[in-house]
Amino acid sequence: DAGVIQSPRHEVTEMGQEVTLRCKPISGHDYLFWYRQTMMRGLELLIYFNNNVPIDDSGMPEDRFSAKMPNASFSTLKIQPSEPRDSAVYFCASSPAVAGAPLNEQFFGPGTRLTVL
Amino acid sequence: AQSVAQPEDQVNVAEGNPLTVKCTYSVSGNPYLFWYVQYPNRGLQFLLKYITGDNLVKGSYGFEAEFNKSQTSFHLKKPSALVSDSALYFCAVRDSNSGAGSYQLTFGKGTKLSVIP
Numbered sequence: 001d002a003g004v005i006q007s008p009r010h011e012v013t014e015m016g017q018e019v020t021l022r023c024k025p026i027s028g029h030d031y032l033f034w035y036r037q038t039m040m041r042g043l044e045l046l047i048y049f050n051n052n053v054p055i056d057d058s059g060m061p062e063d064r065f066s067a068k069m070p071n072a073s074f075s076t077l078k079i080q081p082s083e084p085r086d087s088a089v090y091f092c093a094s095s096p097a098v099a100g101a102p103l104n105e106q107f108f109g110p111g112t113r114l115t116v117l
Numbered sequence: 118a119q120s121v122a123q124p125e126d127q128v129n130v131a132e133g134n135p136l137t138v139k140c141t142y143s144v145s146g147n148p149y150l151f152w153y154v155q156y157p158n159r160g161l162q163f164l165l166k167y168i169t170g171d172n173l174v175k176g177s178y179g180f181e182a183e184f185n186k187s188q189t190s191f192h193l194k195k196p197s198a199l200v201s202d203s204a205l206y207f208c209a210v211r212d213s214n215s216g217a218g219s220y221q222l223t224f225g226k227g228t229k230l231s232v233i234p
Contacts, residue, residue: 004160031220093160111159
């Protein structure tokens, strides 16, 4: 398996623009997680899905952020409008289920480095 | 609430010497503990975990960690450090008492390990 795939790897945009980050989880994994990593705040969980359904989005910072998972092999994280403070590395991770719960050995993608000017 | 602390931002060790990266945690129930490693421009990779059983857990690349319930610690260790071990290390915890359906991992801020040739 190719592992978790994220695109783009780097994104530079201007304040106010819409940004869409994409993730393809490992085939067969039931859980998908979106994280944000910054120097100041470390690694933060934004939202996670189970079988394409959002389970906990309490980490989503504002209404400007939205995430979808239309099918088992694709998820998007959208920021609209983007702001300079959104600059960070965004990671997608997936995990298989064991007895209905994620294994917690999450498999991370390479991340998308977002810069908002 | 679950939390984890990595008291050292950076650890420097000479190649061939033993290394320790510290982690302490706080949970209301029993802890599920994890170590992940992040190499530059890469996503996090799972190293090892403690769920139950033997307090000494062995993981990938010769790393091991010792669970100490009385000290609420889960320090990462390796008997002989390699230059290639230089990376960012994250400790993570999940509380067994977290609500049904809540599978969040809380990550520490990370410790940068530098192994000096």
